[in-house]
Amino acid sequence: MRLIRSAMRWALALQPQVADTVVAAVVTCVALLLVHRDPPFGIGQPTELVVALVFLSVMPNAFRRLAPILVFLVASAAYAAYLLCGYPDVITPFGAWIALYTVAAHCQTRVSVPVILAVVPALLTLMVLTGGSWVSLVQWIMHGSVAWLLGASRHSLTQRNHQLAELALELHADRERLAQRAVTEERVRIARELHDVVAHHMSVISVQAGLARYVFDTDRATASNALATIADTSREALDEMRRVLALLRLPAEDDEPEPEFDPQPGLDRVEELLNRVRAAGVPAELVVTGTRRPLPPGPDLCAYRVVQESLTNVLKHALPASATVYLHYRPRELTVRVVDDGQQPASAGTGPVSGHGLAGMRERARLYDGSLTAGAHAHGGFAVELRLPLAPPLEQPGRNASR
Known part of the structure; x- marks a missing residue:
């Protein structure tokens, strides 16, 4: 053969x-x-x-x-x-x-x-x-001209086919690069979401589990409250992880119902976040200035994740400490500031700032043309500040629709 x-x-x-x-x-x-x-x-x-x-x-x-x-x-x-x-x-x-x-x-x-x-x-x-004879001469000229024109046309067509083949290869390579870039960006986005979900909720669960174990024999009510917080936090973490992991699944069949999830969290759920942090032993306050208003889904989730990651860093690196979350609404900008008064360890000046958490927050801020700064506070503790540009209230889709 x-x-x-x-x-x-x-x-x-x-x-x-x-x-x-x-x-x-x-x-x-x-x-x-x-x-x-x-x-x-x-x-x-x-x-x-x-x-x-x-x-x-x-x-x-x-x-x-x-x-x-x-x-x-x-x-x-x-x-x-x-x-x-x-x-x-x-x-x-x-x-x-x-x-x-x-x-x-x-x-x-x-x-x-x-x-x-x-x-x-x-x-x-x-x-x-x-x-x-002149007749033969004219025939010669005609025959030669036709032969040359046919050959020149064939050459031009061959060159064009080669150019089209090279262009097709370049387009295929560009498409492969764009596909690879899209895959990489999606992986980074999913990794960022998983980090935000796991880091915060597991920090709360760890603190509450330690508290429940410590007072289990002496204060059953406190232990019960800690276990309830663990149950609620773990349920929310699982729900958010299912939402992220659903992005990795193949499209559902036509007759398969789509999974239902709670809406993406936003600044309207900051109080719930603060309640979990308070239950973990960190006094936390919320200060809102300006006219509070609904935000587009992307910036809203970005601001929520920055608050979540900042409070998670307080739980992991600054205990004992208290924290304050400032939300300042301007017509064209939202400022989110999270400040704690904890005693930072010797490596805190570089550790949290250079870790994955703050790197993810900076990526989120850049995604919406915002900026994020983080560092030691002038009066002690640590401060994280996010600035997000916003459309004026009258230009928002909800306001326009209501008019």
């Missing part, structure tokens, strides 16, 4: 060569038959020289794809020798025109044009000098 496949590949590779050989042989036979006719339509019994010149003027086209210019020169020289020997012009230069087409079709223009301009006028001049 391998031998058969190799033979088939060899035959397919030789197919153009075989076709060129057959065409050249057929045209050679036709030319010899024309020469063999009786005068004035032929030269009668051709001599060996005539046969050789006719053969050399046509048969080299069997190799026209391998050496176009050389074949064109050989065919033209053989036909010129045929005319110079004084033989009547009973055949047109079939071989020269086939070779001319091949040169125009397979060679670069900067190479083919000078060769054609050097050879074709010389052939035409030689035909006139050897007594060729």
Whole structure:
């Protein structure tokens, strides 16, 4: 089987060569038959020289794809020798025109044009000098022009096909890069969501579990409240994790109901967040200035996640501490500021700031053209400040719709 496949590949590779050989042989036979006719339509019994010149003027086209210019020169020289020997012009230069087409079709223009301009006028001049008729001259010009135009059109079409193939490859590569970039961005977004969900809720659960274990034998009411907080927090964490993981699933079947989740959290749920932090032993307050108003879903979730991650860092790095969340609404900007008064450890100046939490918050802020700063507070503790640009209240879709 391998031998058969190799033979088939060899035959397919030789197919153009075989076709060129057959065409050249057929045209050679036709030319010899024309020469063999009786005068004035032929030269009668051709001599060996005539046969050789006719053969050399046509048969080299069997190799026209391998050496176009050389074949064109050989065919033209053989036909010129045929005319110079004084033989009547009973055949047109079939071989020269086939070779001319091949040169125009397979060679670069900067190479083919000078060769054609050097050879074709010389052939035409030689035909006139050897007594060729004007009818034959006009036929020669027409045949040569048609051969060159067909070859030039083939060359142009081939070049265009090559350009289109290269463009298709470039577009395919660009599409692959864009797809890879989209996958990477989606992975980063999912990782950021998972970090925000897991870090905050597990911090609350850890603190509450430690509290419940500590007072389990002495204060059953406090232990019960801690366990209730753990149950509520874990349920919310599972729900948010299901929401994130649902993005990784394949699209549901048409008859499969879509899973239902609670709406994405926003600043309207900051009080719930503060209640969980208070239950974990961190006194927390909310201060709102300006006119509080609904926000678009994206900035709303961004602001909520920044508050959540900031309070999570208080639980992980600053206990014992208290925290205050400031929400300042301006017509075109929202400022979210989370400040704590905890004693930062020696590594807090670099640890939290350079960790994944604050890096994720900065990415969220940049996503909505906002900015985020974080660092040690002037009066002790740590401060995180988020600034998000907002559309004026009257330009919001909800306000416009209500009008």
